[in-house]
Amino acid sequence: MSKKDNGASLILAYLNERNRPYSAQDVFTNLQKQHGLGKTAVVKAMELLALEGKIKEKTYGKQKIYFADQARFKDVNDADLKAMDSQISGLTTELQSLTQSCRQLEAEMKELTSSPTTEEVIAEIQELKEECSDHRARLEKIKSATNHVTPEEKEKVCKERDLYVKEWKKRKRLASDMINAILEGYPKSKREFLDEAGVETDEDCKAVLPST
Structure with a gap:
């Protein structure tokens, strides 16, 4: 220009x-x-x-x-128009086919890009192998230990625990009943009574009563 x-x-x-x-x-x-x-x-x-x-x-x-x-522009006869229509139809079909192919390729590419690379897979396999090796070593150490607790010893400990927990609950209930009886004729609050009597509650010591 x-x-x-x-x-x-x-x-x-x-x-x-x-x-x-x-x-x-x-x-x-x-x-x-x-x-x-x-x-x-x-x-x-x-x-x-x-x-x-x-x-x-x-x-x-x-x-x-x-x-x-x-x-x-030269005149176009009916035969030329039909040929053009046929060409347009063919190109439209080809376009649809190419569009579908592009969509499939895009889906494959998206799947491939979202998958881990070969290097990443190799690194993950190595990490899992090391983790399995550590677990095997721990398992062998546990199996070879000589201080295992027998089922009988475990049952004995559990029974003793249950006994102590029941005794704890019993004594806590008795102490609570006794304190409540005293408080009926005591002019001050329960907190003041406990302080004067030098009583420490489970809550003061942050002791939680276990469930049986």
């Missing part, structure tokens, strides 16, 4: 290629970003092209519409 034609050759080629009606604003919008044409230059170029008969101009109210001179 030369500075002399102010984009006229570019606009002419654009209208002939698209072969559809455009306003000067449409052409300016479509070509300005890529080719840097000014709106005034576009309007003047299209008016000049129409004046020279290179494009056609139609006026609708206050708006002018420009389009390619249809005389420059």
Whole structure:
């Protein structure tokens, strides 16, 4: 494009290629970003092209519409139209097939990218092997230990624990009953009585009574 034609050759080629009606604003919008044409230059170029008969101009109210001179396009017969329709149908089918293939490839790529790499799998296997080795070592150490508790010893300890817990509950209940009986004739609060008597409760010592 030369500075002399102010984009006229570019606009002419654009209208002939698209072969559809455009306003000067449409052409300016479509070509300005890529080719840097000014709106005034576009309007003047299209008016000049129409004046020279290179494009056609139609006026609708206050708006002018420009389009390619249809005389420059050869006539198309029915056979050509059918051939074009057949070509369009074939291309549409091919497009659908390619679109489906692209979707399948995208799904495969997504699956592959989300899977761990070979290096990551090898590292994870090595980590699991080391973990299994540690567990085996601990198991062998436990098996070889000589201080295992026999079932009889375990049962004895559990029975003793239950006995001590029951005795604890019994004495706690007796002490509570005795304190409550004293408090019936005591003029002060329970807390003051416990402090004066020097009694420490389980709660004071943060001792929790186990469940049997």
